[in-house]
Amino acid sequence: MQQEGHLHLFTWSIQLSASPEELWPFVSDTNQIFRLLGAPSVKKTQLTRSAPKGFIEVTNSHLSSYSLWEQEPYFWEKPYRYGTTRNYKVGLIKQMKYQVDLIPNKDGTLLNTRVWITPARQQLFFFAKFYIERVLKLRYFRILREYDKCSSQQLLRYELNNPKTLVRGAESRINKIKKTLIEETKRKRIINHLINFIKKADDEDLVRIHPFHLAEYWGEKKYSVLNVFLHAAKLDFLDFNWDVCCPNCKAPKSTVRKLKEVRTSHYCEECDLDFELDFNTNTHMVFTPHPLIRKISRRRYSFGEPNTTSHKIAQHFLTIGESKYLDVKLEEGTYLVRSHNHKGHLVLHAREDGIDTFSVYLKNEDFNGQEIEVSTSPNITLINNSSKKQVCFIEKKDWKQEATYASEVGSAHDFRSLFPRETLKEGTNVKASGVTMLFTDLMNSTELYRTEGDEFAIGRVMSHFKIIQQIIAEERGGIVKTIGDSVMAVFREPVSALKAVERIQQIFTGSTGIGDSFKIKAGIHFGDCTTVNLNDRTDYFGTTVNIAARLVDIAKEKEIIISEAVFEHPDVQLYLNKKKEILFVKEDKIELKGFKDEAFKVKQIRLERPPLRLVV
Numbered sequence: 001m002q003q004e005g006h007l008h009l010f011t012w013s014i015q016l017s018a019s020p021e022e023l024w025p026f027v028s029d030t031n032q033i034f035r036l037l038g039a040p041s042v043k044k045t046q047l048t049r050s051a052p053k054g055f056i057e058v059t060n061s062h063l064s065s066y067s068l069w070e071q072e073p074y075f076w077e078k079p080y081r082y083g084t085t086r087n088y089k090v091g092l093i094k095q096m097k098y099q100v101d102l103i104p105n106k107d108g109t110l111l112n113t114r115v116w117i118t119p120a121r122q123q124l125f126f127f128a129k130f131y132i133e134r135v136l137k138l139r140y141f142r143i144l145r146e147y148d149k150c151s152s153q154q155l156l157r158y159e160l161n162n163p164k165t166l167v168r169g170a171e172s173r174i175n176k177i178k179k180t181l182i183e184e185t186k187r188k189r190i191i192n193h194l195i196n197f198i199k200k201a202d203d204e205d206l207v208r209i210h211p212f213h214l215a216e217y218w219g220e221k222k223y224s225v226l227n228v229f230l231h232a233a234k235l236d237f238l239d240f241n242w243d244v245c246c247p248n249c250k251a252p253k254s255t256v257r258k259l260k261e262v263r264t265s266h267y268c269e270e271c272d273l274d275f276e277l278d279f280n281t282n283t284h285m286v287f288t289p290h291p292l293i294r295k296i297s298r299r300r301y302s303f304g305e306p307n308t309t310s311h312k313i314a315q316h317f318l319t320i321g322e323s324k325y326l327d328v329k330l331e332e333g334t335y336l337v338r339s340h341n342h343k344g345h346l347v348l349h350a351r352e353d354g355i356d357t358f359s360v361y362l363k364n365e366d367f368n369g370q371e372i373e374v375s376t377s378p379n380i381t382l383i384n385n386s387s388k389k390q391v392c393f394i395e396k397k398d399w400k401q402e403a404t405y406a407s408e409v410g411s412a413h414d415f416r417s418l419f420p421r422e423t424l425k426e427g428t429n430v431k432a433s434g435v436t437m438l439f440t441d442l443m444n445s446t447e448l449y450r451t452e453g454d455e456f457a458i459g460r461v462m463s464h465f466k467i468i469q470q471i472i473a474e475e476r477g478g479i480v481k482t483i484g485d486s487v488m489a490v491f492r493e494p495v496s497a498l499k500a501v502e503r504i505q506q507i508f509t510g511s512t513g514i515g516d517s518f519k520i521k522a523g524i525h526f527g528d529c530t531t532v533n534l535n536d537r538t539d540y541f542g543t544t545v546n547i548a549a550r551l552v553d554i555a556k557e558k559e560i561i562i563s564e565a566v567f568e569h570p571d572v573q574l575y576l577n578k579k580k581e582i583l584f585v586k587e588d589k590i591e592l593k594g595f596k597d598e599a600f601k602v603k604q605i606r607l608e609r610p611p612l613r614l615v616v
């Protein structure tokens with residue numbers, strides 16, 4: 001420890017074997033680290049509202065250890081460093097600053113932690129110093145070694161935990177539930193994973209469980225894991241809630257148990273932003289253990305740390321005229337540069353061969369949406385040329401890929417049949433931006449009825465609906481309704497709808513035995529819709545739906561008609577390119593009567609191999 005006047009600096013270094021990237025999700029979770037260190041839980045005070053943007057006022061939750069501080073926004077550069085400063089208003093210390101650096105080397109990572117403390121009264125600090133050096137440091141290193149073990153073996157932390165205390169009688173309830181779950185879902189492996197997770201995970205990892213995140217970790221299909229979670233919720237092993245997140249800072253701003261309780265207008269204090277509930281972009285279904293199985297604490301030990309906004313890869317606080325050099329590692333993809341005081345953003349496209357060095361100037365004017373191709377390990381300099389202090393950050397454009405969005409689960413077959421009453425309040429209109437609508441139609445049902453007789457044909461048509469429903473569910477979509485021989489389905493993303501319909505076509509129009517006599521066609525469009533509860537069922541209305549319905553009308557046998565909007569979506573482009581051997585795309589212009597733009601550009605996709613030709 002060094003001492004400069006009244007400032008004490010503690011420097012702790014430890015060599016770990018995992019890489020900075022592997023360690024980052026663990027070491028950037030200061031909420032967990034502070035809890036494991038034995039720190040008291042904290043809460044934001046009322047004054048947080050009047051603090052400058054990005055700053056929060058924090059106090060201990062227990063009166064016995066009273067202290068109050070203003071916390072500067074955390075700074076971080078993933079996966080190399082993070083830190084923050086606390087300016088105390090009440091307490092034994094005046095200021096505490098800390099910074100953690102992860103320095104890659106040939107053996108893994110050298111993790112350096114520096115803590116600067118300015119005590120309020122020197123004499124009292126003598127004892128604190130002893131505690132910090134002799135107790136906290138050892139505890140901290142023990143936590144880091146455990147994180148290192150998880151990171152290098154690619155384990156989630158719960159796997160190394162001992163089972164936690166469950167509610168009395170929970171063990172026998174779990175055994176009964178397990179038996180029923182296996183009977184209902186036939187997915188024993190996932191059920192075992194889930195039970196093990198609920199028994200062993202730390203409280204903070206059980207507040208919001210995302211099934212798709214665990215599916216990836218367990219190496220299971222997302223659809224199958226969601227299926228087990230929904231059944232487990234029905235059997236009171238799990239509970240679920242709906243989170244409505246702020247579109248700006250992405251933090252959950254309202255959590256309700258039932259969709260009927262959800263409000264459509266919301267406000268984020270931190271961002272000073274009014275926003276609307278959106279079924280397709282900011283409403284997630286999250287799970288938690290049922291209170292009769294395991295009680296969890298929702299206490300917080302830290303606020304604003306990098307882990308809570310993991311879509312942000314870097315954040316810095318800059319005073320007027322200050323510049324900061326950033327050290328980050330990007331994956332290929334799209335990132336946005338934003339700030340708390342500016343509207344708009346800059347777009348960064350990270351590519352291996354993008355430019356290496358560039359500067360971002362923060363001015364008084366808003367960002368203009370400029371797009372730059374940058375390398376995956378760029379040298380970025382942030383320069384604050386504005387007349388205000390700024391919090392500037394770089395975030396991944398697609399956040400929360402692992403979340404379960406209301407649009408994808410709201411019409412899902414499992415969800416509808418297990419929780420039929422779980423819909424929006426009647427009379428509530430909810431936005432669903434950029435949602436994808438798929439219509440399929442069975443063209444020759446009249447012919448089927450005539451040639452095969454009513455009884456046989458009805459059975460075949462019904463089983464055709466079942467197969468379609470199964471495929472749509474596996475591609476994370478849901479059937480909104482069936483209209484005659486037509487299916488209307490909703491997806492969160494256009495490429496999922498395309499994948500589903502491609503599989504449907506393959507089954508029904510391929511030369512497989514099931515359906516060579518079925519003639520199916522489809523139409524896909526995406527855009528904004530309105531979600532409502534119609535007869536206790538989630539339904540969608542708007543031009544997007546009407547256009548998708550028209551597209552299936554003009555499609556011919558074995559054809560999928562997609563709008564230009566769908567065709568130009570980057571994921572669809574990528575998919576069509578990969579599948580160009582079997583999906584044939586032809587451009588066409590059609591007239592959609594009654595729509596503003598009557599000449600509507602569409603793409604016809606056919607899935608048929610050109611006949612084999614033998615060349616002798």
Ligand SMILES: [Zn+2]
Pocket residue numbers: 246247248249250251268269270271272273
């Ligand atoms: Zn916000």
